[in-house]
Amino acid sequence: MNFSDEYIINIKSLKNAEYKYLYKINKSFFSDFVYENINDVNLDVCLTLIKNNDLFDLTFNIEGTILTVCDRCNDDLLMPINFTHHLFIQLSDNPKEEGTDIIFIPSNTTEIDVSPLIFEAVIFSIPMRHVHEYDEKGNSLCNEETLKILSSYLKEENNITFSLKCEELKKLLN
Numbered sequence: 001m002n003f004s005d006e007y008i009i010n011i012k013s014l015k016n017a018e019y020k021y022l023y024k025i026n027k028s029f030f031s032d033f034v035y036e037n038i039n040d041v042n043l044d045v046c047l048t049l050i051k052n053n054d055l056f057d058l059t060f061n062i063e064g065t066i067l068t069v070c071d072r073c074n075d076d077l078l079m080p081i082n083f084t085h086h087l088f089i090q091l092s093d094n095p096k097e098e099g100t101d102i103i104f105i106p107s108n109t110t111e112i113d114v115s116p117l118i119f120e121a122v123i124f125s126i127p128m129r130h131v132h133e134y135d136e137k138g139n140s141l142c143n144e145e146t147l148k149i150l151s152s153y154l155k156e157e158n159n160i161t162f163s164l165k166c167e168e169l170k171k172l173l174n
Contacts, residue, residue: 020049055088059086
């Protein structure tokens with residue numbers, strides 16, 4: 001990955017204290033990662049790093065919007081993002097098994113690249129299901145034409161399935 005130095009943190013020069021790093025994430029950030037479900041992105045990431053000897057406590061606060069595609073109607077969908085991701089990095093020559101929230105790195109490490117950690121936090125912040133919301137009356141904000149086409153297929157399929165089941169039941173009665 002060819003990220004600029006803005007994502008590299010020299011951890012050896014840090015004293016035991018709290019540090020804040022601010023990042024603006026846009027579409028170009030994702031060019032070095034394999035992830036195709038984002039059409040555009042405008043995120044502010046605030047990384048709070050607390051150093052305590054060989055333990056680094058990282059908290060990523062992510063706010064902004066992501067433009068993706070609605071799973072239901074295939075139209076553009078602007079999703080608001082407000083997410084916090086927390087993890088630890090431990091310097092250790094005897095790494096233990098990594099968990100979901102702790103990463104072990106060799107004790108002679110002098111700097112860390114937080115870009116993959118930011119990428120992971122952003123991906124965790126995106127809901128699994130990308131669907132337009134509903135208005136005050138309970139109507140979907142999806143593309144109406146697409147919903148009409150989808151509903152016509154669903155009704156037809158349900159009728160065919162129901163008819164086939166009825167035919168099978170009639171055979172059992174005879």
